[in-house]
Amino acid sequence: MFPPIPNPQAKPIEAKFGDKDLIKRSASNITPAAQRQTQVAKLIDVSKCIGCKACQVACLEWNNLTEEVGINTGVYENPHDLTPNSWTLMRYTEYENPESGNLEWLIRKDGCMHCEDPGCLKACPAPGAIVQYSNGIVDFVHENCIGCGYCIKGCPFNIPRVSKVDNKAYKCTLCSDRVAVGQGPACQKACPTQAIVFGTKDEMKQWADKRIKDLKSRGYNNAGLYDPPGVQGTHVMYVLHHADKPNLYSGLADNPRISPIVEFWKGFTKYAGLTAMVAVAGFGLLHHVVAGANRVTEHDEQEAKRLAEK
């Protein structure tokens, strides 16, 4: 058992990190913190997950989120997608393994991956609306958010959602308020089978190694860690029984990377600044960036090239 993190205390505690520890800030030039804090990570072991949704409920409770009561659409997912109030979601896949002939129920907790190279932050035109701390946590600063939704397009995992109520984008904070006082995220604390563990990124990688060995001993020869290099690794990682086929797990990206449009956009705004962003958005040239799907398509590649050549 990964040693449980001691209970939180009912007294004020000084935050262990804050604005002084920023290493990235959307649409801003900042001097990153001189000394980087130990990098943290949440490890989600899909092979231990029973799909109970304790993580979803704990997330709602801790973050004071009120989600609507929906309907059943013939599947176990509820709500049916991430929303401005549901920052994490269990996704279920019934997979008949052609090799073993056995049915496998692959259940994945979806949510922000806290990329080391966050596409949302890169795509964000609002200064300081998205920040990254030196421990790796990517957080949204709602006061600065303009609700443009570019973060969704920038995200290779399709995670942020813009609220229709206040027109701000929302996603998992990795419970930055809990981590700041030495706790793990609420979902990790709740997880009944310790399918979610939290610690330093190094600890999590070591813990994952142990789990992968166990899975290999049970015949899952392709078991492995999902820490995709296309985004320079993530601070939310998965242990997968079929690490060779991430896509099996409700479409987890096989090779996530930031859309070339965003990469282009990032370069563009860096020089032109906010006024240019407003101008470009005004022309509607990038409308499809927010309206379209966020998977990197051939079309995107061409579009990026076209924009770059302009």
Place this chain on the structure above:
Amino acid sequence: MNMELSRRQFLRAGGAGIAGTTLGALGFGEAEVAHAAAIRPYKLAMTKEVRSSCPYCAVCCGMVVFSAKSEKTNKMEVTHIEGDSDHPVNRGTLCPKGAGALDYIRAKTRVKEPMYRKAGSDKFEPVSWDFAMDRIAKLMKEDRDANFIEKNKDGVTVNRWPTMAFLSGSSCTNETGWVTWKVTRGLGMPQVENQARI
């Protein structure tokens, strides 16, 4: 609310304000800049912590319950619940029921006051505790007097009240269970059951 304020003051005092190059362009003043910290105030600061046990299944997960005095009701009310890391069985974890127990405590369908539905009526009406308890006691006594059996046909003392039934809740404490046993059997009820069979 107070906690939030104190947290913000703390941030400001700590000189944690940041001023990005383009922030001003969007019209943020200095005060807002200080508010721009992403990290939410720690919501358990200034609460009271009590150890409890989950009311749902028989794993009996340990819970840590945080509460604070409500200005509205002047009562201690629960603000947050999470698993008790010290508990040897659940080790701080909770399932989706336990993790949502706060929503049970403040459920929309919580009964706020005694309610009474008259025979043939199509609605419940609020009544006083005194009314409800007096009426129930009277109904019970009437029936007990009508149907209590002191001796059976063979002359054996049986002290049985067979026309009154009691379903005893299995999420009550042991101590409640004992009072329930004592009262129901003391009155002579053989029809006493709990959820063990179902």
Place this chain on the structure above:
Amino acid sequence: MTNSWTDIKNADVVWIMGGNAAEAHPCGFKWVTEAKAERGAKLMVVDPRFTRSAAVSDHYSPIRSGTDIAFLSGVINYLLTNEKIQRDYVKNYTNISFLVKEGFGFEDGLFTGYNETTRSYDKASWQYEMGPDGFVVKDETLSHPRSVYQIMKKHFSVYTPEMVERISGAPKDKFLKVCEMAASCSTKDRTMTIMYALGWTQHSHGAQNIRCAAMIQLLLGNIGVPGGGINALRGHSNVQGITDIGTLTASLPGYLAMPVDGEPTLDSHLVKRQFKPIQANQTSYWQNYRKFYVSFLKSMYGEKATKENEFGYQWLPKLDVAYDVLRMFDLMHQGKTTGLLCQGFNPLMSVSHADKNRASLSKLKFLVSMDPIETDTARFWENHGEFNKADPAKIQTEVFMLPVTSFVEEEGSFTNSSRAVMWKWQAADPYAQSRKDIEILADLFIRIKKLYEKDGGKGIEPLMAVDWNYKDPHDPSADELAKELNGKALVDLTNAEGKVVRAAGQQLATFGEMRDDGSTNGVQWIYTGFYGPNGNLAQRRNNADPSGMSVYGLWGFSWPANRRILYNRASADPEGNPWSDAKKYVFWNGKTWGGADVPDFVPTNAPSNGSGPFIMNPEGVSRLFAAPMAEGPLPVHYEPFESPVANVLYPKIKGNPAARVFKGDMEVFGNAKDFPIVATTYRLVEHFHYWTKSVHANAVVQPEFFVELSEELAAEKGIKRGQMVRVWSNRGEVKGKAVVTKRLKPFKIDGKTVHQVGLPLNFGFIGETKKAAPINSLTPYVGDANAQTPEFKAFLVNIEPIAGPVA
């Protein structure tokens, strides 16, 4: 549970069947994932559906609902024929060598002594052969044809892998894999744990399902040892404690029995239960029954209980018949019941045949619901259309809804599934006008007594005799009540030498101190010690594991005597040595018994005395052959009362021959022609019974009733995923969304294709989830022959799509 949640960590194989621990007990299930991750344990799951537990298993086998006995008997047959039994354990710790009387027999699915009219057995021929010394006759060679071993070999031989497949639909290879994994724990150094829940109990033959499992564990030598046991994963948070306290028709606290009409005196009651040992040197602990009973009566009636008045025995109600919940509602349906009090109970939802129950409730003069939240039962008279058809004007029942505190608004103890009594403290003030159950009941009791004092009436003496000596009679404190549960010395207790061992007024340290002369009290002997002279041990919070065997003996108090594994004497061999180093637990050190746990044995009783580890049985050993069972000393495959096929083995027998069926209920069993589909009900992990439909967050993550069915059945009926479907039985109907899944597959039963559907039970017409009719609109009104647990887990339905837009 014989073992504890944390002990599951010590298992080498975990077998989940008749339950779905990942779904129903997720935080206890962590000890399964721990055993897998840390010990390399293997998990196998047998269930009609590929469940959340199956999702993290190493092996899964399907099974048609209601055929567990055939499957499990097949495993017993495999173990016996392949000699995969822990022979030393079985020979010494079970009744396998005992001889059964001449005249015992089994033919055409019935044991000797059956009476078709009364649907019951005369068990005379099921008894052991007794020798002239008053002890049972044994054959240590196990070769005597009337030895339990030979009887078992013959009895189980019909359950071949092929027969198991024909009856249960479990493919032979999947079944055999289960046998092999179980058999791997017949060695002395490996153990398997079996985890079950209502998937085994809620059948007309539920008790025999569990008997099968117990027999398998005994054959493997897995009872009383770490990582073994039979683990009933119980439902409500304190259903263990409330069962212990005995708010069940025929129970007194601590598994003592209610008096019955045939026991006119205390002695006539006691004499039947103080079992004498039937082997030499056996403990037979129930010989102490009288001490526990008298101590209970002293708590119930206080100073009024004297030797002269049989300690108040006559004041207790005597039963003419057992009023289990099915009989309770049947009597109500007959109009014989005046009032019903529901304390945290929602019977309209939780008892079979909801339409019958709604009619029953309508016949009451009054109904009281004591609950923190509104229940569907409290609003049974309200019209909710197809979800609850009612005409309020025609229902003359007076209904009271009393607001009760929730779990955080009061203190007290809960006893978890593994018998650990743990205290919880009050965290918040009572919500709105709510009051504690204790206050409400005390208030009611005092009001009724006042009415009798004022107006007189019937049965005054037994009512006034009840001891009610609390600091605040209107609000007895949890602390006072907990002390009563434990018991105390009423006078100075002296030992044989005349020395005072427990002063008057002191709390008792163990039930060993209880006396039968009225000098001690104590509500329930099994809890004695939990609030002893050293205070309330339920409040202990030391989570040390000194032995490293996952034994948390300083956390709370586990009854009896703070014991964490029952029958733990059996973790050592007859000489008192651990069976293996790997499973070293409780052993004889040459002078006393000791080890990781409190020995379940007299600590100084040397192995050389030959006393058996099963001290509650007069045999001193456990029973592979068990005469007390209602439908036979050995399990037999009987089909559920509603079954898609005839019994392959005994085609003439319908259902469990000893199960009770009320008039009118037999007539509404459905047949396989009109209702060809097997259905089963279960709970979902997102919900707890019928409460959390009122809890917003839980309604969010599972908002609406649904029906699970296979892709094959969906194709056959033209049902699309997310479409509304109607499911109906011969008693009622429900409507819900179709969840079409690969996790259910059609069965091949005796050559015929049989479909099964799954019906989650957590929905209703009150709360935040979408309205639904009670799932028990469908279920049959018949219970287990021994426990009267309703057959919710196997019945017949039909299904059709409802036209309309697909969600």
